[in-house]
Amino acid sequence: MEYDPKSSETPLLSSKKTSKLQTLGNIIVTVVGTGVLGLPFAFRVAGWVAGSLGVAIVGISTYYCMLLLVKCRDKLAIEEPLVETRSYGDLGYRCFGTSGRYLTEVVLVIAECAGSVAYLVFIGQNLDSVFQRNGPSITTYIFMLVPVEIGLSWIGSLSSLAPFSIFADVCNILAMGIVVKEDVRQTFEGELPFGDRTAITSNIGGLPFAAGMAVFCFEGFGMTLALENSMQDKSKFPKLLAQTFSGITLVYILFGLCGYMAFGEETKDIVNLNLPRNWSSLTVQVGLCLGLMFTFPIMLHPINEIVEGKLKLIHRNNNNDSTELGKITIYTSRAIVVVVLAVIASFVPEFGVFASFTGSTLCALLSFVLPATFHLKLFGSSLRIWQIVLDFIVLISGVFFAVYGTYNTIVGVEV
Structure with missing residues (x-):
C-alpha cells in the first residue's frame, strides 16, 4: 500500500464496513473516556448551573464542528471524485497544502497522545x-499494560474492534451507574447541606478550567472522518451522530450534577475517589480500567494513521515494495508508540489539571478552530451570512479559549 500525500490510506480501516450498531458503539467509546469522572469536580469549580450549560454548549458545538468536517470532505469528493480524503490530515492538505497537513497532523498527534496518556495515568x-x-x-x-495494548493495537480494523468497543461501553455504563447510585444515596443520607452547592462560581479562573474539562470529555474528534468512512450507509451518519x-450530553450533565450534589465542596477531581471503599467502589474502578484498556487502541488510531503514512512514503521513496517488510514496520511502529506513551505517562503528576489543559488547548484547536477554518476556506462566499458569522464565532472562541486555557494552566488557577 503506497502513501500518497493527496490521498492517504487509513491503516486501521479495512474494506469491511461497520453496521449502524457497530458505528454507534465506536462513536460512544471514542467520545466517552476518562474525562467524565472529572465532570462532578468541574461542576464544583464552575457551579452546577454554569457546568450544565457549559457541557450542553460544548456538546452542541462539537457536534456542529464534526458535521463541518463531513461537509468539507463531501464537497471535495464532488470536486475531485478520484482523490479520497480519508483523514484529518488529508483535509488539511486539500485546504492549505503541505503546511496545512503538517499543522493539522502535529496538533492531532499531540492531542491524541495527551488523551492516550491520560488513559494510562487514570x-x-x-x-x-x-x-x-x-x-x-x-x-x-x-508498564504492565504495555504488552496488552501493543497486542490490541495490532488489530486491523474498526469493525474488528467493535466487540471491544461494545464491551468497553458496557463497562463504562455499569461503572457510571454504580457511581450515580452512590451519589443518590450520599445526597439523601450525607451530612453535607444541600444549600452549599454553588450555582455559578465567583472564581473567574475556575470557569475556563471547568470548560477545559468539558471539552476533554468530548474527545476523539480526530476519529470523525474515519468513523464516517467506516460506516456501511454513510448517509445515516449525521443522524446517528x-x-x-x-x-451522551444528557448523561454527562446528569452525571456531573449527581456527583456534585452528592459531595458538594468535598468533590474530588476524580469522583470515584469520593466513594466508600466497598465492593461497588472497587467494581467501578476495575470496570473503568477495563473499559479504558479496550478504548486505548481506538485512541491510537489517528496517531498510527499519521506515523504509518510517513513510513509508507519513506518506503516508496526508497523503492521498497516488500509487503512483508511493510507489515513488520507497521507492527513495530505501533509497539513503539505504545511504549513511548507509557514512558510519558509515568511523568504526569495530576490527572485533573492535565485533562483540563489538554481540553483547553489541543482539543479546542482540533474541535473548533480547524473545522471552522476549513469550512470557511472551502465554501467561502457560497455560505450564507449567518453561517459565516457562526463559523467565525466558533473560530474566535476556540482561539481565545485555547490561549486563556494555556495561561490559566501556566499561572496556576485556584480550584
Missing part, C-alpha cells in the same frame, strides 16, 4: 487505589 492511579498502595507503583502498573451526542 488506569495506573485507579489500580494503585484498588490495591491500597500495597502493590507495585503507579508507573509499574502503567446527532442521536448519540444528544444522549
Whole structure:
C-alpha cells in the first residue's frame, strides 16, 4: 500500500464496513473516556448551573464542528471524485497544502497522545487505589499494560474492534451507574447541606478550567472522518451522530450534577475517589480500567494513521515494495508508540489539571478552530451570512479559549 500525500490510506480501516450498531458503539467509546469522572469536580469549580450549560454548549458545538468536517470532505469528493480524503490530515492538505497537513497532523498527534496518556495515568492511579498502595507503583502498573495494548493495537480494523468497543461501553455504563447510585444515596443520607452547592462560581479562573474539562470529555474528534468512512450507509451518519451526542450530553450533565450534589465542596477531581471503599467502589474502578484498556487502541488510531503514512512514503521513496517488510514496520511502529506513551505517562503528576489543559488547548484547536477554518476556506462566499458569522464565532472562541486555557494552566488557577 503506497502513501500518497493527496490521498492517504487509513491503516486501521479495512474494506469491511461497520453496521449502524457497530458505528454507534465506536462513536460512544471514542467520545466517552476518562474525562467524565472529572465532570462532578468541574461542576464544583464552575457551579452546577454554569457546568450544565457549559457541557450542553460544548456538546452542541462539537457536534456542529464534526458535521463541518463531513461537509468539507463531501464537497471535495464532488470536486475531485478520484482523490479520497480519508483523514484529518488529508483535509488539511486539500485546504492549505503541505503546511496545512503538517499543522493539522502535529496538533492531532499531540492531542491524541495527551488523551492516550491520560488513559494510562487514570488506569495506573485507579489500580494503585484498588490495591491500597500495597502493590507495585503507579508507573509499574502503567508498564504492565504495555504488552496488552501493543497486542490490541495490532488489530486491523474498526469493525474488528467493535466487540471491544461494545464491551468497553458496557463497562463504562455499569461503572457510571454504580457511581450515580452512590451519589443518590450520599445526597439523601450525607451530612453535607444541600444549600452549599454553588450555582455559578465567583472564581473567574475556575470557569475556563471547568470548560477545559468539558471539552476533554468530548474527545476523539480526530476519529470523525474515519468513523464516517467506516460506516456501511454513510448517509445515516449525521443522524446517528446527532442521536448519540444528544444522549451522551444528557448523561454527562446528569452525571456531573449527581456527583456534585452528592459531595458538594468535598468533590474530588476524580469522583470515584469520593466513594466508600466497598465492593461497588472497587467494581467501578476495575470496570473503568477495563473499559479504558479496550478504548486505548481506538485512541491510537489517528496517531498510527499519521506515523504509518510517513513510513509508507519513506518506503516508496526508497523503492521498497516488500509487503512483508511493510507489515513488520507497521507492527513495530505501533509497539513503539505504545511504549513511548507509557514512558510519558509515568511523568504526569495530576490527572485533573492535565485533562483540563489538554481540553483547553489541543482539543479546542482540533474541535473548533480547524473545522471552522476549513469550512470557511472551502465554501467561502457560497455560505450564507449567518453561517459565516457562526463559523467565525466558533473560530474566535476556540482561539481565545485555547490561549486563556494555556495561561490559566501556566499561572496556576485556584480550584
